[in-house]
Amino acid sequence: MDLLNLSLYLPLAGLLGIWAVRRNESLVRWVTLLTTVLAFAASLPLLFNFDISRAHELQFLTEGGRFVPDLDISYLVGLDGLSLLLYLLTTFMAPIVVISAWDSVHKHVTGFHSMLLLLQTGSLGVFAAQDAVLFYVFFELSLIPMYFLIGIWGGSGRIAATLKFFVYTLVGSLIMLVALIYTGYDAGHAVNGGVFTSDMRIWTGAEYQIGLVQQTWLFLAFALAFCIKVPLFPFHTWLPFAHTEAPTAGSVVLAAIMLKMGTYGLIRFVLPMFPNASEAFAPLMGTLAVIGIVYGALVAMVQKDVKKLVAYSSVSHLGFVVLGIFAMTTTAVQGAVIQNINHGLSTGALFLLVGMIYDRRHTRMIADFGGIASSMPVFAVMFMVATMASVGLPGLNGFVGEFLILLGSFDSAALGSIWFTVVATTGVILAAVYMLWMVQRVFFGPMTHDENKSLTDLDARETGLLIPIMIFIVWIGVYPSLFTGYSEGHIRHLLEQSKLKAERVLAATETAALPAWARDLYDATEDLAATK
Amino acid sequence: MDLLHDLSYFWPAAITSIGGLAAMMAAAFKTDMRWVNAVAVFTALSATVVAASDLVAGHSGLLFSGMVAHGGTAAFGTFVVSLGTLFTLVLSRSYLEKIGHHYAEVYALILFATTGMIVLASATDLVALFVGLETMSVCLYVLAGLVRERKTGIEAALKYFLLGAFSTGFLLYGIALLYGATMSTSLDVIAATTDKGGLYWAGVGLLLVGFLFKVSAVPFHMWTPDVYQGAPTTITGYMATAAKTSAFVAFILVLGRGLQGSVEQWAxxxxxxxxxxxxxxxxxxxxxxxxxxxxxxxxxxxxxxxxxxxxxxxxxxxxxxxxxxxxxxxxxxxxxxxxxxxxxxxxxxxxxxxxxxxxxxxxxxxxxxxxxxxxxxxxxxxxxxxxxxxxxxxxxxxxxxxxxxxxxxxxxxxxxxxxxxxxxxxxxxxxxxxxxxxxxxxxxxxxxxxxxxxxxxxxxxxxxxxxxx
Incomplete structure (x- = not known):
């Protein structure tokens, strides 16, 4: 078994392992930790052996047999420049999440760790799958453990939150399933000799083109599923509940890994398969993204609960990512990819930190704190670094992504207006306002509550699990090209290809045969037909 | 000799019917119900194994003068029905013991119902289909009312019986009309018919209604919830799976084999x-x-x-x-x-x-x-x-x-x-x-x-x- 499959399925083996030792809770924790560490170790060589010069090609490819004889649905996993870092982020965060739950989860320990491990395989599979049906399977598989994580180990409103989360995301992905099957047959008839295919290399390849009308519907179906997952305004309403009610570990995985599946899907499927529709809808998606940025920031500002504030800040940050994707310039998409990672690290760290203070005080209300920097100096420092990364302070990772996105969207032809960038930039300012204001109220000023005087600072375990994240926050901040280098070739190739494809589709279109709305949407006027 | 030859391809149904008799005999001689259960489970297991080997062997053809098919869809239906029966029988013992209704007749009825299901799921002639369906249904009516001291049990049995009989009427009427239109009850002959007059379509329509009743499709679903709720739980599982499977497989055979030419009308x-x-x-x-x-x-x-x-x-x-x-x-x-x-x-x-x-x-x-x-x-x-x-x-x-x-x-x-x-x-x-x-x-x-x-x-x-x- 190669390392990719090994790291992908180790968590499942670990799951069996912890069921074998389920009577001994501390052993369960150790086995889980060992599994995740091993999975991380197994995934590291993938990073080192990755050939950056071929970043747009799949590497470490495994091609298995077909699932169903008559249909070209096969076990196909591999990594390219787009998925490599997200894959590594997932294996990297897993041990941290396990350690973070060491002292805070005491209810149904075996079940909790089983769900974490199942979730890890699900998430890794999403990033590794190169067959659309396989992707869908992992995409859905990751829902199940998260449903239980929130529902069993969450806060008081957990049941409503987890049902909303589950059903909301399921609706999106089921509609995508119909579009996916349709695409499979369409691609099969077009380029695979009439046999249904869900091989994503064929789907995103240059030969397979989708007509403008189908593109529109398929774009909407796929984009809906991914935008719910991201979540993009106005589909974000499940997120604050789910984040707030989830246990710390659940919030971290949700923020760091699961939300990325949405933005990843947009880049993986939507841009290369529906280039014309992506371009036509770019202003709409950009508008929603910008609304999300500002709206998320404004709502975050008025939150009284730190965790909810961080949750809404996610809506804002992911608005940037979506804006970057639909700017469709190399710089902006590159920014979106790295911002994905950055958001995972900094928001993941923030949720971990909020969890630590919650374990001590059993409250997350800003008003219950104040001046705790004096009683918890290490905690305060860590929190400040994560905050600054989230705000986008130059020198830390957040700056890199946001800067690239804003820079790349400024002269984006797809968006077609600098106003997207202008309004989005206010989001950066607002982020500084709500984050720093919260930090000020929580950490500085007079200590108004006596309970806060006796707070103990972070212990070695807590500090230790945060430090790796902090290292990467700084590392990406000062040396971004090391990280952006992995995806750069892929992004450039992808955008060039989709641009070519868009032109080809347009050239092949019989303008007269299009319905009126499609002609308007794609600017396919009679003149264009005449000029070609 | 032909009969024996045909029977050799129809073992699962033969096994379950013999097993049903054996279960009754066992009950007569042995008072230990576990023993009866073991006989029934063993029967279903043999039927499943034989059905599976038929399925893997992959041969196919018509048996008993074209009344039933073996192989292909029919073999798969037989396999699923036998498997469902096997699991039901294994699970039923401890459940029926606990609700105090552990009778040998239950096993006999389940096995006889299974025989009917297998015939139903292999029928290539509407008469065989009807015989299979009725064999299955009559056994199921009794099984649904097993818990007879409860109102829900009685309700289940009565409702199932009345509506089942009602739907059977539709089916039978449809068969009769189709026979009138095509002069045959064989699906292959019906498929070959070119003269599709009003009689034919009326027959097809009634046949569809009958089937839609049996698979509990809306708007013919009214009986399902009460029957499923009132029946003993493992029996409910049996009705919802094996019975439904056989009805659907028969439906597939009728549609795919007999009425494929009219797909544009019934689809x-x-x-x-x-x-x-x-x-x-x-x-x-x-x-x-x-x-x-x-x-x-x-x-x-x-x-x-x-x-x-x-x-x-x-x-x-x-x-x-x-x-x-x-x-x-x-x-x-x-x-x-x-x-x-x-x-x-x-x-x-x-x-x-x-x-x-x-x-x-x-x-x-x-x-x-x-x-x-x-x-x-x-x-x-x-x-x-x-x-x-x-x-x-x-x-x-x-x-x-x-x-x-x-x-x-x-x-x-x-x-x-x-x-x-x-x-x-x-x-x-x-x-x-x-x-x-x-x-x-x-x-x-x-x-x-x-x-x-x-x-x-x-x-x-x-x-x-x-x-x-």
Missing amino acids: PVLEIVALLTMIVGNLIALVQHDVKRMLAYSSIAHAGYALVGLTAGTLSGYDGVLFYLFAYTLMNIGAFAVLAYYETADGQERSTLEQFAGLGWQQPALGVALSIFLFSLAGMPPFAGFAGKYQVFAAAIEQGYITLALVGVLTSAAAAFYYIRVMVYLYFKSPEQPVSLPAVDRLYGWTILLLAGLTILFGVMPSLIVNLF
Whole structure:
């Protein structure tokens, strides 16, 4: 078994392992930790052996047999420049999440760790799958453990939150399933000799083109599923509940890994398969993204609960990512990819930190704190670094992504207006306002509550699990090209290809045969037909 | 000699009918009911093994002067029915003991019903079909009313009997009209007919109504919830899976073999029925508080999904339905088995959602198994239910039934809500009074785990069984 499959399925083996030792809770924790560490170790060589010069090609490819004889649905996993870092982020965060739950989860320990491990395989599979049906399977598989994580180990409103989360995301992905099957047959008839295919290399390849009308519907179906997952305004309403009610570990995985599946899907499927529709809808998606940025920031500002504030800040940050994707310039998409990672690290760290203070005080209300920097100096420092990364302070990772996105969207032809960038930039300012204001109220000023005087600072375990994240926050901040280098070739190739494809589709279109709305949407006027 | 030769390809039905007699004989000579159960289980096991080997052998042809087929669809139907029977028989013993209705006649009736189902699922002649159907139905009417001291039991039996007889009337009338139009009851002759007059279409229409009754499609579904709720739980599982499978396989044979030439006429009818069935079944299931009743309504909805595959009217559609039925048999018998355990474990007769609070933690393996069955019923990957749904929807989309597929997935999302709500109670809520369920009968528990394992296995590797079609 190669390392990719090994790291992908180790968590499942670990799951069996912890069921074998389920009577001994501390052993369960150790086995889980060992599994995740091993999975991380197994995934590291993938990073080192990755050939950056071929970043747009799949590497470490495994091609298995077909699932169903008559249909070209096969076990196909591999990594390219787009998925490599997200894959590594997932294996990297897993041990941290396990350690973070060491002292805070005491209810149904075996079940909790089983769900974490199942979730890890699900998430890794999403990033590794190169067959659309396989992707869908992992995409859905990751829902199940998260449903239980929130529902069993969450806060008081957990049941409503987890049902909303589950059903909301399921609706999106089921509609995508119909579009996916349709695409499979369409691609099969077009380029695979009439046999249904869900091989994503064929789907995103240059030969397979989708007509403008189908593109529109398929774009909407796929984009809906991914935008719910991201979540993009106005589909974000499940997120604050789910984040707030989830246990710390659940919030971290949700923020760091699961939300990325949405933005990843947009880049993986939507841009290369529906280039014309992506371009036509770019202003709409950009508008929603910008609304999300500002709206998320404004709502975050008025939150009284730190965790909810961080949750809404996610809506804002992911608005940037979506804006970057639909700017469709190399710089902006590159920014979106790295911002994905950055958001995972900094928001993941923030949720971990909020969890630590919650374990001590059993409250997350800003008003219950104040001046705790004096009683918890290490905690305060860590929190400040994560905050600054989230705000986008130059020198830390957040700056890199946001800067690239804003820079790349400024002269984006797809968006077609600098106003997207202008309004989005206010989001950066607002982020500084709500984050720093919260930090000020929580950490500085007079200590108004006596309970806060006796707070103990972070212990070695807590500090230790945060430090790796902090290292990467700084590392990406000062040396971004090391990280952006992995995806750069892929992004450039992808955008060039989709641009070519868009032109080809347009050239092949019989303008007269299009319905009126499609002609308007794609600017396919009679003149264009005449000029070609 | 011909008869013996034909019989050699029809062993499963022969075995189950002999087994039914043996169960009655055993009851006459041995008072230990475990022994009777063992005889019945052994019978079903042999039938399953023979059916499986027939399926793998892959031969096919007509038997008994063209009355029944063997191989292909019929063999698969036989296999699924035998498998469903086997699991039902294994699970029934401890359940029936606990509810105090453990009679030898139950096993005889189940085995006779299975014989009928096998004939039904292999029939290539409408007379054989009718004989199979009635053999099955009469046994099931009795089984539904097994718990006769309860009103719900009586209601189930009576309702099932009256509406069953009613629908049989439709079916029989349809057969008669078709005979009038084509001068034959053989599906192959009916298929070859070119003169399609009013008599023919009236016959086809009534035949469809009869079948839609039997598979409990909307608007002919009214009997299902009460019958499924009133019948003993493991028997409900049997009716919802084996009986439904045989009816659907017969439906496939009739449509695909006898009426394939009229696909353009009946497909739109089935499309509307499928739409209604998925919507109504799922919406009513949403508001149920009794889990058993909810599963009854969900079985209506599942009939709707299977009808999606029939609507496609293609080979891949029929194959999708066959896989769907197989997956449905595994997960539904499993789900009913766990319900049966919760119902009888400590004499509390749990069946509503509220009474399920916190039960998932009691016997963790059973809770996990029930969760797997429910996720699979909801059509979540990587379970068998997803692979089934995928195939029927894919067949529909291939034929351009996009709306049907869209309604299908949207109702699936609604369905997911009521399935996962069971887990809300199982795991997320605490019981009002602490409960502690006694350990499950060993064989019973392992059977459930086996079903859960198969649900995962065929979800991950559907090709294992799809290759056999």
